[in-house]
Amino acid sequence: PQAASGEQSAANLFRIERVSDGVYAAIARPAPMLNCNAAVIVTADHVLVVDTHSKPSAASALINQIRREVSDRPVRYVINSHFHWDHAQGNLAYPKAFGESTEVISSTSTREWMAREGASRLRQSLAALPKRIADLRTQLAAAKIDGERARLTEQIGQLEAYLKEMNPPEKQITLPTITFNERLVIHRGGREIHLIFLGRGHTAGDVVVYIPSERTVATGDLMHSLLPYMGDGYPEDWPRTLVALEALDFTHVVAGHGLVQQGKSILAFFRAYIEEINEGVARGVERGSTLEEMRRTLAPDGLRSLKMGDQMTRLAREGQGFAGVPLAGAQLQGAVAANVTDVYNYYTKRRGKS
Numbered sequence: 435p436q437a438a439s440g441e442q443s444a445a446n447l448f449r450i451e452r453v454s455d456g457v458y459a460a461i462a463r464p465a466p467m468l469n470c471n472a473a474v475i476v477t478a479d480h481v482l483v484v485d486t487h488s489k490p491s492a493a494s495a496l497i498n499q500i501r502r503e504v505s506d507r508p509v510r511y512v513i514n515s516h517f518h519w520d521h522a523q524g525n526l527a528y529p530k531a532f533g534e535s536t537e538v539i540s541s542t543s544t545r546e547w548m549a550r551e552g553a554s555r556l557r558q559s560l561a562a563l564p565k566r567i568a569d570l571r572t573q574l575a576a577a578k579i580d581g582e583r584a585r586l587t588e589q590i591g592q593l594e595a596y597l598k599e600m601n602p603p604e605k606q607i608t609l610p611t612i613t614f615n616e617r618l619v620i621h622r623g624g625r626e627i628h629l630i631f632l633g634r635g636h637t638a639g640d641v642v643v644y645i646p647s648e649r650t651v652a653t654g655d656l657m658h659s660l661l662p663y664m665g666d667g668y669p670e671d672w673p674r675t676l677v678a679l680e681a682l683d684f685t686h687v688v689a690g691h692g693l694v695q696q697g698k699s700i701l702a703f704f705r706a707y708i709e710e711i712n713e714g715v716a717r718g719v720e721r722g723s724t725l726e727e728m729r730r731t732l733a734p735d736g737l738r739s740l741k742m743g744d745q746m747t748r749l750a751r752e753g754q755g756f757a758g759v760p761l762a763g764a765q766l767q768g769a770v771a772a773n774v775t776d777v778y779n780y781y782t783k784r785r786g787k788s
């Protein structure tokens with residue numbers, strides 16, 4: 435059967451689960467325009483939300499779901515863990531729903547990046563959509579199986595809705611209203627919520643949101659359950675920043691993508707993986723290896739970090755929940771190759787400048 439409407443049912447974007455006392459995770463379901471997870475923190479008199487997804491309508495859907503499933507207290511603070519589109523493009527929904535005094539908080543660097551790059555990156559991504567939609571229409575015309583036709587129709591509808599919602603790009607980017615450099619602490623009802631910049635990693639300005647009393651941390655994309663995106667990253671600093679994260683006393687993690695984590699074993703893997711890719715590429719560049727050679731030597735089969743515990747099995751499963759495809763085989767190969775390429779560009783571009 436064909437999907438009745440192109441718009442993915444707004445009630446179906448997130449699954450909310452309780453993480454610790456007053457802390458919830460909104461885990462994003464797979465979507466053609468990716469949504470990040472949100473952490474939802476309820477205090478004595480208000481709600482605080484970490485990250486706002488790819489579009490205001492996704493954030494609005496979460497606002498409604500929070501009211502239904504978590505709390506009817508108003509959202510007073512919104513935090514952007516970093517500047518990426520899938521974490522900050524929904525900001526606008528919060529002042530719209532709760533008034534102009536709703537504060538959006540980020541690191542100083544995140545606000546600068548958002549101001550400089552937000553609208554232009556969004557414009558670029560919108561410009562690429564008509565071709566992606568046309569390709570899906572070609573696939574749809576050739577598709578024979580009902581399920582496949584329904585899936586493609588749904589994807590096309592969602593991409594068209596996104597294109598419509600996000601135009602014009604300048605109007606959609608809502609910058610943070612409060613910024614800080616190192617640490618900002620919100621004190622409410624005897625509980626502290628720490629917003630901490632631990633150092634550069636996934637971007638120049640990642641912050642983690644740490645609730646010491648609940649031993650819970652929201653990590654954005656500084657550390658999550660899949661493989662990292664390294665295109666705006668600082669691979670030399672990132673492992674050190676993750677050591678600083680590991681030093682915090684926590685047992686529950688709401689990450690920017692993937693399932694809620696218990697303990698620090700995924701963090702240990704994530705750091706080992708970034709370290710291994712960084713060291714492998716840095717050494718290769720030093721020796722004058724080509725990118726193609728490095729993509730061969732640093733393929734999944736040769737990586738020590740991927741052999742830690744049952745990480746391969748876990749990644750395959752997490753990929754299924756995140757994108758609807760297991761992160762294994764060609765998918766895993768592609769993800770690792772993208773990381774190698776991004777780190778290679780980091781070193782060669784930086785060299786070009788010096």
Ligand SMILES: [Zn+2]
Nearest residue numbers: 516518655663
């Ligand atoms: Zn990101």
